[in-house]
Amino acid sequence: MSNETNVTWHEHSVTREAREKRNAHKGCVIWFTGLSGSGKSTVANSLDHKLHQSKIQSVVLDGDNVRHGLNAAPGMLKDTHGDEFSNRFGLGFSAIDREENIRRIGAVAEIFAQTGVVALTAFISPYRTDRDKVRNTLKDGEFIEVFVDTPIEVCEQRDPKGLYKKARAGEIKGFTGIDDPYEAPLQPELVLFAAEKTPDILADEIIEYLKDKNIIGG
Ligand SMILES: Nc1ncnc2c1ncn2[C@@H]1O[C@H](COP(=O)(O)OP(=O)(O)OP(=O)(O)O)[C@@H](O)[C@H]1O
Ligand SMILES: [Mg+2]
Numbered sequence: 001m002s003n004e005t006n007v008t009w010h011e012h013s014v015t016r017e018a019r020e021k022r023n024a025h026k027g028c029v030i031w032f033t034g035l036s037g038s039g040k041s042t043v044a045n046s047l048d049h050k051l052h053q054s055k056i057q058s059v060v061l062d063g064d065n066v067r068h069g070l071n072a073a074p075g076m077l078k079d080t081h082g083d084e085f086s087n088r089f090g091l092g093f094s095a096i097d098r099e100e101n102i103r104r105i106g107a108v109a110e111i112f113a114q115t116g117v118v119a120l121t122a123f124i125s126p127y128r129t130d131r132d133k134v135r136n137t138l139k140d141g142e143f144i145e146v147f148v149d150t151p152i153e154v155c156e157q158r159d160p161k162g163l164y165k166k167a168r169a170g171e172i173k174g175f176t177g178i179d180d181p182y183e184a185p186l187q188p189e190l191v192l193f194a195a196e197k198t199p200d201i202l203a204d205e206i207i208e209y210l211k212d213k214n215i216i217g218g
Pocket of ligand 1: 042064124158163197
């Protein structure tokens, strides 16, 4: 018999409602998506600071950091089982690895939302179906897709990590926007024009949305 059948769902006695009542705000997932260099991390961090100052429980799950831990690349996983372990559980940038990357992040973000936290995720998350799968794990209104709509020319000019330069030179393969697709959301809850406005103003736009939807007070 497979172990799977012995895994049962454990009911938690501290309810989500109780947590949200204590926090005086609701939990949700604010899912930033956009090209590399579009401004996801910058806006997410500005928003995180503002929420924190307003005594709102928030957390940021950010691309690079998650790829150092939860979703580390095969070569980064140091363990006693050698390559076999690394190759099975480490994640790279192939389509299937990107899909698993987003699935795991979505699952973690969902736990935060369930515990009454405003979870901010800052991943390119280029594929529409992967984002929609996360949306479908959450209740209506809990998944707030924020499209950081910065033209690729602007992203490429910013290029703080030098990644576009490397992609253009063929040193990185499968780079989103260059030789891998970016599928823009069809019906995002919010679109941020991050080539035209400051991160501070964009973070305020999200706060207004959260107030409007009664996720946070004020
Ligand atoms: N609204 C903005 N106006 C001007 N510059 C910005 C804005 N948002 C971000 N930047 C700048 O653009 C660069 C890229 O931003 P950021 O690192 O937030 O992008 P990202 O979307 O998280 O990219 P990646 O997917 O590679 O992590 C940074 O140098 C940042 O300072
Ligand atoms: Mg980032």
